[in-house]
Amino acid sequence: MSNIIDRRKNAKGKSTNNRQKFLKRVEDQIKEAIPDILSQESIKDSNGGGKVKVPIKGINEPNFKHDPKSGKKHYIRPGNDKFAEGDKIPKPEGGGSGSGKGKGSNSPEVTQDDFVVILSRDEFLKYFFEDLELPNMVKKYMESTTTFRNQRAGYTKNSVPSRLNVKTSFQHSLARQISIAGAYEQKIRKIEAELEQETEQARKLELQSEIERLLKLKNTIPFFEDVDLRYNNFERVPKPATSAVMFCIMDVSASMGFHEKDIAKRFFTLLYIFLSKQYAKVEIVYIRHHTESKEVDEEEFFNSRESGGTVVAPSLKLMHKIMQERYDPQVWNVYCCQASDGDVWSNGDAVECSQILKNDVLPNIQYMAYIEIKNRGLEGYLWHAYKKLRKEGNFSMRNINDVSQIWPVFKALFKKKSLVTEEA
Amino acid sequence: MMDKEKYKALFSSPNWDFETIQAADEVTNWVGKEFFKLDTYVNQIEIVTSEQMLDAYSLIGLPTSYPHWKFGKDFVVNQSSYKKGQMGLSYEMVINSDPCISYNMENNSTCMMLLVIAHACQGHNAFFKNNYMFKDWTSADSIIDYMVFARDYIMQCEEEHGAEEVEKVLDACHSLMDHGVDKYKKPPKLSAQKERERLKRLTKVKSENYNELLRTLPAEKEMRQERYKKQRKFPLEPEENLLYFIEKNAPTLDIWKREIVRIVRKVAQYYYPQTMTKVMNEGFATFMHYHIINKLFDLGYLSDGFMLEFIKSHSGVIYQPEYSSPYFSGLNPYTLGFNIFMDIKRICTEPTDEDKLWFPDLIGKDWLEQVHYAMENFRDDSFIAQYLSPKVIRDMKLFAIFDDEDSEFYEIKAIHNERGYRKIREMLSKSYDRSHRIPDIQVDHVDLHKTSKLTLIHNIQDERLLDEEEAESTVRHMRSLWEFPVELHSRNKAGIDEDFYEC
Numbered sequence: 021m022s023n024i025i026d027r028r029k030n031a032k033g034k035s036t037n038n039r040q041k042f043l044k045r046v047e048d049q050i051k052e053a054i055p056d057i058l059s060q061e062s063i064k065d066s067n068g069g070g071k072v073k074v075p076i077k078g079i080n081e082p083n084f085k086h087d088p089k090s091g092k093k094h095y096i097r098p099g100n101d102k103f104a105e106g107d108k109i110p111k112p113e114g115g116g117s118g119s120g121k122g123k124g125s126n127s128p129e130v131t132q133d134d135f136v137v138i139l140s141r142d143e144f145l146k147y148f149f150e151d152l153e154l155p156n157m158v159k160k161y162m163e164s165t166t167t168f169r170n171q172r173a174g175y176t177k178n179s180v181p182s183r184l185n186v187k188t189s190f191q192h193s194l195a196r197q198i199s200i201a202g203a204y205e206q207k208i209r210k211i212e213a214e215l216e217q218e219t220e221q222a223r224k225l226e227l228q229s230e231i232e233r234l235l236k237l238k239n240t241i242p243f244f245e246d247v248d249l250r251y252n253n254f255e256r257v258p259k260p261a262t263s264a265v266m267f268c269i270m271d272v273s274a275s276m277g278f279h280e281k282d283i284a285k286r287f288f289t290l291l292y293i294f295l296s297k298q299y300a301k302v303e304i305v306y307i308r309h310h311t312e313s314k315e316v317d318e319e320e321f322f323n324s325r326e327s328g329g330t331v332v333a334p335s336l337k338l339m340h341k342i343m344q345e346r347y348d349p350q351v352w353n354v355y356c357c358q359a360s361d362g363d364v365w366s367n368g369d370a371v372e373c374s375q376i377l378k379n380d381v382l383p384n385i386q387y388m389a390y391i392e393i394k395n396r397g398l399e400g401y402l403w404h405a406y407k408k409l410r411k412e413g414n415f416s417m418r419n420i421n422d423v424s425q426i427w428p429v430f431k432a433l434f435k436k437k438s439l440v441t442e443e444a
Numbered sequence: 445m446m447d448k449e450k451y452k453a454l455f456s457s458p459n460w461d462f463e464t465i466q467a468a469d470e471v472t473n474w475v476g477k478e479f480f481k482l483d484t485y486v487n488q489i490e491i492v493t494s495e496q497m498l499d500a501y502s503l504i505g506l507p508t509s510y511p512h513w514k515f516g517k518d519f520v521v522n523q524s525s526y527k528k529g530q531m532g533l534s535y536e537m538v539i540n541s542d543p544c545i546s547y548n549m550e551n552n553s554t555c556m557m558l559l560v561i562a563h564a565c566q567g568h569n570a571f572f573k574n575n576y577m578f579k580d581w582t583s584a585d586s587i588i589d590y591m592v593f594a595r596d597y598i599m600q601c602e603e604e605h606g607a608e609e610v611e612k613v614l615d616a617c618h619s620l621m622d623h624g625v626d627k628y629k630k631p632p633k634l635s636a637q638k639e640r641e642r643l644k645r646l647t648k649v650k651s652e653n654y655n656e657l658l659r660t661l662p663a664e665k666e667m668r669q670e671r672y673k674k675q676r677k678f679p680l681e682p683e684e685n686l687l688y689f690i691e692k693n694a695p696t697l698d699i700w701k702r703e704i705v706r707i708v709r710k711v712a713q714y715y716y717p718q719t720m721t722k723v724m725n726e727g728f729a730t731f732m733h734y735h736i737i738n739k740l741f742d743l744g745y746l747s748d749g750f751m752l753e754f755i756k757s758h759s760g761v762i763y764q765p766e767y768s769s770p771y772f773s774g775l776n777p778y779t780l781g782f783n784i785f786m787d788i789k790r791i792c793t794e795p796t797d798e799d800k801l802w803f804p805d806l807i808g809k810d811w812l813e814q815v816h817y818a819m820e821n822f823r824d825d826s827f828i829a830q831y832l833s834p835k836v837i838r839d840m841k842l843f844a845i846f847d848d849e850d851s852e853f854y855e856i857k858a859i860h861n862e863r864g865y866r867k868i869r870e871m872l873s874k875s876y877d878r879s880h881r882i883p884d885i886q887v888d889h890v891d892l893h894k895t896s897k898l899t900l901i902h903n904i905q906d907e908r909l910l911d912e913e914e915a916e917s918t919v920r921h922m923r924s925l926w927e928f929p930v931e932l933h934s935r936n937k938a939g940i941d942e943d944f945y946e947c
Binding site: 022023024025026027028030032034035037038039040041042043044045079080081082083084085086087088089090091092093094095096097098099100101103104105106107108109110136137138 | 462465466469473486487488489490491492493495496498499502503511512513514515516517519520523524527543547550565607611615618619620621622623764765766767768769775840841842843844845846847848849851852853854855856857858859860861863864868871872874875882883885902906907908909910911912913914915917918921
């Protein structure tokens with residue numbers, strides 16, 4: 021008779037292997053498409069995996085087939101509503117699309133436009149960060165992947181004596197002894213009851229000896245059997261030896277409009293995705309500043325409308341302070357990203373900023389990126405003051421004035437060391 | 445048999461469970477055998493999720509296949525159009541194997557489950573077992589075994605020679621798959637066990653008999669002359685199975701590559717009958733589910749509500765948009781096949797004067813026997829040529845358009861009237877002929893003396909030329925397998941080349 025099988029619980033992803041092979045084939049096209057995603061939609065959405073448009077041309081499977089335009093062909097169509105034999109119908113202008121689509125539909129050649137590949141989060145990140153790495157991160161990151169620690173993971177029945185867990189083993193032993201003794205006890209009680217009823221002497225003796233035998237068995241239940249023994253079980257888990265903290269410093273002075281904040285936000289988000297791929301634990305400290313500086317939460321950072329004039333230096337001081345209090349650079353990988361339109365109250369403020377960076381911040385952190393969101397030609401005070409810091413290995417600065425520039429700039433700031441060329 | 449009321453209650457609930465599936469299988473099987481004399485393989489009904497259905501799509505129904513990016517691409521394309529809502533998944537998928545495996549979507553309603561079980565497990569299954577194409581060309585009991593062998597073999601090749609190398613060979617083979625089919629001789633049965641043994645023997649004989657010295661011995665003069673005579677024209681007859689020709693005759697191809705060519709060729713051969721019987725196969729399955737469900741209703745196993753849902757689904761299956769409809773995408777094989785089978789039954793039982801003229805052999809015969817005969821002994825083109833009746837042409841309002849490259853007009857060649865019936869039948873039959881879809885390309889000869897150049901001839905029919913870009917790439921693939929120059933002549937009836945490709 022028929023077999024009925026529920027396949028639904030079977031492992032998913034039977035096509036994964038073939039899918040990977042296919043993705044590998046269109047890898048270049050995916051990489052090309054990624055900057056588009058970045059400039060078109062919110063980065064936070066891309067976080068869960070992106071949609072990539074891949075033109076089907078690159079992955080054609082050729083075979084010998086007829087040119088649909090050539091030759092003399094007959095087609096049979098259903099639903100004649102107005103034609104009589106011998107009617108002539110002009111072909112559509114241009115011939116191409118009109119005759120191509122309707123006519124060829126009986127044949128397997130289906131015209132396909134670009135179709136969309138949906139990448140999972142991991143796949144997306146893989147392509148996204150393919151050529152990137154966090155500067156100065158290599159050493160600590162390597163450490164983090166090579167150290168393991170043993171983590172308790174329940175009990176196992178087979179292991180070395182030194183890992184014997186006495187308490188659990190004893191519990192098992194006790195349980196076994198009680199249950200087995202109980203079974204004997206029951207039997208004994210049954211036989212004793214029978215003994216009382218019994219009158220025949222021979223049978224009595226027989227029952228008595230049986231009781232004795234059972235008692236003996238009951239009293240000689242071994243204290244430990246192999247089945248009782250439990251050993252502590254350990255699992256090797258990779259130990260993230262390092263964690264990272266990212267300071268996001270944003271200028272929210274009146275001159276930063278929606279457009280500027282949007283770009284800054286995208287940039288920070290990108291950096292966050294990047295960091296969270298590399299580190300098990302990433303913390304973010306949001307600092308916003310106008311005339312005064314304040315540590316805020318994410319919500320307030322991006323959405324608060326509070327605004328005022330621009331004084332930058334206190335925000336860097338604040339960062340330094342927080343770092344000293346909470347994020348010891350010996351333990352934490354510290355990153356900083358500052359976004360501003362470059363306007364400052366006075367040149368003195370800019371000079372102070374550059375000094376704080378040089379003396380207090382840069383020596384203690386892994387990397388700092390400064391992005392200036394500005395589409396005016398003149399350099400701001402801040403840009404001017406920061407220029408001298410460029411020779412510090414862990415400082416980069418770039419100008420962004422359009423969403424589409426975020427990805428190239430991000431790439432330039434974080435490209436692998438081997439690829440770094442002298443900054444313009 | 446459980447009592448009818450219990451079945452009725454079971455099938456009336458919109459939510460199915462395994463008892464329902466089992467009951468559906470039992471009753472359809474019983475009705476199929478008892479009333480419609482269906483002879484089937486054992487069924488294996490598998491309940492799958494939509495993602496698993498997409499998996500099945502990409503492997504064209506096979507439970508396993510060798511790894512290749514093409515299947516991944518199909519999966520991604522299907523998945524993306526499914527998610528966008530451009531494409532629905534079919535309710536079932538069934539493969540030609542023994543036991544006959546059918547996949548049923550978990551989100552089918554009870555009514556759909558019963559319908560697809562009748563459709564796939566009775567209709568398609570009986571078709572696979574009894575149609576002469578399938579009987580002659582496939583061995584249902586060994587295909588799954590063979591695919592397991594193919595998968596293991598290709599994975600082993602990937603390990604030994606690198607995935608990229610294997611991919612190149614597979615790409616080339618796939619591009620020639622349409623030309624890897626024997627149409628005239630029956631291939632030997634395949635079995636994984638035998639394949640493995642054959643392979644082992646082959647390598648063993650080769651290595652045992654290999655002797656460098658033997659190659660330097662001067663051959664007998666006569667023998668050489670004999671061989672020369674034979675070799676003047678090679679091959680003696682044109683060969684249209686390009687993959688077969690490569691497998692047997694490519695001068696320097698590695699053994700493992702030859703084996704891959706063979707695997708792809710075997711798979712192409714396995715699908716060959718399916719491409720030749722689409723209309724009949726779907727038509728017959730639809731005809732059967734229609735009759736089985738109606739019989740069950742007549743016998744009191746199904747409620748009125750069930751029948752309403754069934755009629756809706758059934759008419760969805762055989763919906764044929766008209767040529768001018770935006771939903772039109774060719775003739776629906778379900779509709780065409782169903783209509784013809786229904787008409788065979790009608791002609792047997794209630795013939796008109798017209799039928800007596802057109803189908804004298806069917807009049808007054810047992811309709812079930814005639815339906816079985818038609819199902820067993822034809823393929824799409826011959827089936828249409830034999831059975832497409834004026835009534836079906838009228839009902840579907842079929843008409844023929846003539847499209848000449850050189851003309852500025854389409855011409856209506858025939859419509860559904862007295863003058864048109866035979867023409868339409870002939871043209872429709874021809875459009876299901878394989879040579880109509882797949883260009884006729886054959887190996888003409890090999891230059892055995894100097895260059896080992898392979899010459900292919902494309903015989904132009906109806907002035908239809910090859911798609912140039914595709915032909916160029918495919919010739920390149922051909923060369924990568926042949927490993928020596930390849931040229932392709934597109935030749936018209938007068939023997940003159942209209943196109944020429946080389947690589």
